[in-house]
Amino acid sequence: MALYSKEDLLMMIKEAGLRITDHRLSVLSFLAKVKQPITVYELVDSLRKKDNIDQATVYRNLDTLHEAGLLRRLDFNHGHAHYELETGRPSHQLVCSNCETVEKIEGISIDDTIKKMLKKSKKFKHTTTHSMELYGLCRNCI
Amino acid sequence: MALYSKEDLLMMIKEAGLRITDHRLSVLSFLAKVKQPITVYELVDSLRKKDNIDQATVYRNLDTLHEAGLLRRLDFNHGHAHYELETGRPSHQLVCSNCETVEKIEGISIDDTIKKMLKKSKKFKHTTTHSMELYGLCRNCI
DNA sequence: ATACAATATGCGAGTAACTTGCAAGAAATA
DNA sequence: TATTTCTTGCAAGTTACTCGCATATTGTAT
Numbered sequence: 001m002a003l004y005s006k007e008d009l010l011m012m013i014k015e016a017g018l019r020i021t022d023h024r025l026s027v028l029s030f031l032a033k034v035k036q037p038i039t040v041y042e043l044v045d046s047l048r049k050k051d052n053i054d055q056a057t058v059y060r061n062l063d064t065l066h067e068a069g070l071l072r073r074l075d076f077n078h079g080h081a082h083y084e085l086e087t088g089r090p091s092h093q094l095v096c097s098n099c100e101t102v103e104k105i106e107g108i109s110i111d112d113t114i115k116k117m118l119k120k121s122k123k124f125k126h127t128t129t130h131s132m133e134l135y136g137l138c139r140n141c142i
Numbered sequence: 143m144a145l146y147s148k149e150d151l152l153m154m155i156k157e158a159g160l161r162i163t164d165h166r167l168s169v170l171s172f173l174a175k176v177k178q179p180i181t182v183y184e185l186v187d188s189l190r191k192k193d194n195i196d197q198a199t200v201y202r203n204l205d206t207l208h209e210a211g212l213l214r215r216l217d218f219n220h221g222h223a224h225y226e227l228e229t230g231r232p233s234h235q236l237v238c239s240n241c242e243t244v245e246k247i248e249g250i251s252i253d254d255t256i257k258k259m260l261k262k263s264k265k266f267k268h269t270t271t272h273s274m275e276l277y278g279l280c281r282n283c284i
Numbered sequence: 285a286t287a288c289a290a291t292a293t294g295c296g297a298g299t300a301a302c303t304t305g306c307a308a309g310a311a312a313t314a
Numbered sequence: 315t316a317t318t319t320c321t322t323g324c325a326a327g328t329t330a331c332t333c334g335c336a337t338a339t340t341g342t343a344t
Contacts, residue, residue: 019340021292040330054294059331061292075217079302080330092259094266103265108258110274116250117234117276123245124236127278132252134259136269161311161320182301196323201302203321221331222301 004032004085016068023053027061028070028085036104037074037082037093076102076133092131096138103138146174146227158210165195169203170212170227178246179216179224179235216273218244234273238280245280 004012009028013020026047031038040062047053062083065071074082076095082102084091090110094103110132118124146154151170155162168189173180182204189195204225207213216224218237224244226233232252236245252274260266 019291021340023293056295056332057293064292073219075219077215077217077223081219092255094259094263094269096265097270101265103263105259105262108255108262110252110255113234113250113252113255113274114276117236117247120247120250121236121245123238123243123280123282124276124278125281125284127236127276128239129278130274130276132255132272132274134256134266134269134272136266136271138265139267140265142267163311163321165322197301198303198324199322206321 004029012070013065016065016070018064018068023047023051023057024061024065026051026053027058028065031071031083031085035085037072037084037102039080039082041080043083072129072131074131074133076100093133094138095133095135096141097135098137098141101138101140146171154212155207158207158212160206160210165189165193165199166203166207168193168195169200170207173213173225173227177227179214179226179244181222181224183222185225214271214273216275218242218275235275236280237275237277238283239277240279240283243280243282 006025006029009025009032010020013024013028018024027043030043030046040058043062044053044055044058047058048055062071062073066073066083070086071083072086072091074084074093076082076093078100084104089106090108091104091106092108092110094105095101110130114127114130118126148167148171151167151174152162155166155170160166169185172185172188182200185204186195186197186200189200190197204213204215208215208225212228214226214228214233216226216235218224218235220242226246229248231248232250233246233248234250234252236247237243252272256269256272260268
């Protein structure tokens with residue numbers, strides 16, 4: 001479990017060819033800290049209190065950081081996006097169909113499945129990212 | 143590739159414990175015909191022309207049929223949902239990050255991965271459905 | 285340091301996808 | 315055929331997200 005120092009995060013932004021701003025750093029370091037996919041709402045809520053960041057700025061930074069490959073964007077059919085830091089490690093989710101709880105599981109590779117998919121595909125030679133979610137009721141909601 | 147007759151579809155609705163209405167049947171048979179995940183917009187557009195169905199009715203029926211387990215709901219991070227008939231066969235998607243093309247690949251099981259995930263999970267004993275999408279550029283967009 | 289061009293920000297207004305309230309109409313059951 | 319319950323259309327509402335524009339800040343060249 002890598003911990004990211006402020007300098008690490010600054011470097012990540014810089015190496016992505018992006019400008020360094022306080023707000024951009026706040027967004028990135030918040031996501032580095034929580035280590036779970038979180039909703040934009042939670043992010044906006046926390047950062048507005050702490051640093052007085054406008055929601056438009058949060059959205060724009062999430063977009064920029066995502067484009068730059070520093071974030072993952074996830075969708076669990078809840079009508080609002082989740083974001084998390086792009087760690088490079090494979091990561092998949094278990095999602096409760098009732099209470100929206102999300103459990104992240106790391107370290108399970110699906111390279112074999114991806115290879116099989118690409119072999120069958122007519123329109124794609126390779127892919128760059130993927131997402132996989134399992135849906136069901138969590139222990140609390142059974 | 144199973145083809146669904148009107149009677150099949152009627153039975154599916156009936157067995158799900160739902161009422162049979164013309165509009166509900168239209169929605170279901172449209173999805174049975176296209177065999178690919180399609181957007182609500184495409185559905186609304188086609189059905190409005192053909193049968194004069196209001197978009198609220200389409201949304202409500204998609205919801206009802208999905209709740210009943212007859213449809214799958216997919217999200218490709220495009221800001222609008224896709225739906226397809228629930229066939230029972232596993233089915234995963236390749237999605238173009240540029241042009242929103244979706245290619246569906248059937249017949250690849252990921253049961254092993256699911257087992258591994260559940261073994262690692264602390265919050266879930268079992269899951270009922272899943273989704274998996276690979277993202278990249280399709281041949282046209284490379 | 286300073287000036288300049290490019291990018292980021294806040295604010296308010298706008299948009300797209302989807303939902304809801306309500307009155308009227310159609311389906312299932314007796 | 316009557317009654318109950320579900321479905322529909324319409325218009326208005328909500329939510330998540332985006333945009334325009336004026337101002338502020340960043341990185342770069344001087």
